[in-house]
Amino acid sequence: MTADKALQPSIRVRGIRKSFQNLDVLRGVDFDVRAGSIFALLGSNGAGKTTLVRILSTLLKADAGTATVNGFDVAARPGDVRESISLTGQFAAVDDVLTGRENLLLVARLRHLKNPDEVADGLLACFSLSEAGNRKAATYSGGMRRRLDIAMSLIGNPPIVFLDEPTTGLDPAARVEVWQTVRQLASGGTTVLLTTQYLDEAEHLADRIAILHKGTIIQNGTLAELKQLLPPAxxxxxxxxxxxxxxxxxxxxxxxxxxxxxxxxxxxxxxxxxxxx
Structure with a gap:
């Protein structure tokens, strides 16, 4: 990696717009995400969070604006973007018929890795799932399923991970488990873009928080900077x-x-x- 690329943000978004028929979902979104950081995109249901993630992950084309991910333009070089990212959606995409280990082996083989067994065992240990590795995923708790889902998305060591509302529907204990996993990713140098509608989730995890409202970023800063927007206490x-x-x-x-x-x-x-x- 060149020095210039190392100084570039992992994700850069400029003027992204997207409409569906007469509904303007994104109305000019701008932000940068620093490499190795956790960036929380906070907004209510319908704010446009998932639409933006789908654009950044090349699943949807923007109507206007530009975005780069890992230095690659999402419109001009979608293949390079896909090789640089992992996307975990709002619902765990695990196969309940397979065991946790078999789910990991399946993805590792689909990615044509040379050592799928070693990769699977390493991720099971990393996400505290070794003891449950030979159990069917259908027997996992919500938090365990989510951790397995995130582990599957990390096969191949993508430098950037998109987590779209990863704790939706989880109980408090499971949410804490996922939070620990997200912190672990960032501590290992992975860039995490997290969408959430939970204020406490953004507060606990994010290095920077952008508030998406009615299709635009209305504030973007650290937690301390956002708190300074209110009157003195x-x-x-x-x-x-x-x-x-x-x-x-x-x-x-x-x-x-x-x-x-x-x-x-x-x-x-x-x-x-x-x-x-």
Whole structure:
């Protein structure tokens, strides 16, 4: 890789537009994604997130604008783009009849890798699925299926991964499992473009967050930069009750034992920021 290419963003989007009949879905989208980072595209249902991902992954053609992925123009060099990316859709694309290991072997052989067994075993270990590797995927939990789906998409070591709402429909514990997987990808140098409608997901994972609303990016920045858009906050001492998600994850983590729950009550008084009036 040349020095110039190393300095280029992994993904560059300029003026992308897309309409379906009389509906303008994307109205001029612009952003860059730095290599090795997690970029969250945040927006409500119908904001155009999936449409944009389909354009960047060469599954759909834009009406106007340009986009490059891994330095390749998505319109002019779609084959090179496809070799550079992996796309994980909103629903896990695993074969329930096959075991987890067989799913990985199938993809490795389709990609004509020389060592499919080694690749499959390595990914099972990497995603904490070794013990379940010989079980049929139909027996997997939602979080396990999603991790297997992401593992399958990483065969061939693509430098860029698109995750389109990867935690939709998952329970809280499974969501945390997927979050850990996404962080692991980025720590290994993979560029991740994540679409989500969950605010906490973007907050926990993303290096940068772009808010897509009515077909355009209305804000783009780090979490700290986005928080500065609100009025200054005052600090007050308040009593913070645990959320239902806190309770659920705590009970699941300790197998339902709650004897030590009282020990944590001293931490319930925390300093939080409240918007000044």
């Amino acid at each position: 005052t600090v007050e001492l308040v009593e913070k009750e645990p959320s239902l998600e806190d309770v659920f994850l705590a009970l699941v983590a300790d197998g339902g034992e709650t004897d030590t729950a009282g020990d944590d009550r001293s931490d319930s008084a925390v300093r939080v920021r409240k918007e000044s009036r």
